Amino acid sequence: MNYFDKMKGVKRSPPLVNLSEIFWSWVGAFSGISSVAYVHYNLLGQTDLVMIIGSFGASAVLIYGVIESPLAQPRNLIGGHIFSAIIGVAAYQLFHSHMWLSAAVAVATAIAIMHATKTLHPPGGATALIAVIGSQKIHDLGYLYAVIPVGLGAVIMLIVALLVNNIPKSRRYPQFWL
Known part of the structure; x- marks a missing residue:
């Protein structure tokens, strides 16, 4: 198979999702x-703390929209965000004078650590990147960024996922914890 043939895809598009x-x-x-x-x-x-970050929008897609995905499970949601936040802060602190390098190190290292810890959660890449490119308010948090907004926000979203995703008989969340 030639290199470009791989880009044709091998499967059909998934079926539509039902209204429920x-x-x-x-x-x-x-x-x-x-x-x-x-x-x-x-x-x-009224504080200098932030609570909501862009990567939570992507987490919402996973933990409320594709709840059976391994990437949407509690271990991945919490671990992926927290590990990525710590890595993002470290990358910013080490390489902030070279933002291009800081951004690349943050995302690439976050992916590697999430793989190594079985916590792969794609929004974690954005969480790491936000630690680098975020506002001065984000930078001023330092490693507290991993606790508030990241850790606490992910826990709040997890609690909602546990409550809402188990209301209908057709849904069950989580598939696994650890």
């Missing part, structure tokens, strides 16, 4: 993101 699955994915994503955003805007609004 769409509904519960929406309810979960709305509930999870609104919970994290509520804490951000109403409980931490």
Whole structure:
């Protein structure tokens, strides 16, 4: 097989998702993101802490939309975000004078560590990158970034996933914990 033939794909597109699955994915994503955003805007609004980061949007797709995926399980959600946050902060602190290098080291190392720890969660790559390219408010948090917003936000979203994803009889979350 030639190199470009590999890019043709080997499978057909998956079937459409049923309306019930769409509904519960929406309810979960709305509930999870609104919970994290509520804490951000109403409980931490008067502090220098941040609670909501862009990578949580991608986590919502996984933990409310494709709940059977290994990438959506609690170990991956929590571990992937926290490991990536720590790596992102370290990369920024070591290489902030060369942002291109800091960004690349953060994402690539986060992926390697998530693989090595069985916590692969694609939004973790964004969490690492946000630690590098984020605002001064993010940089001022230092390693606290791994606790608030990352750890606490991921835990809030996990609690919502446990509650919402198990309401319908057709859904079961999680598939595994460890």
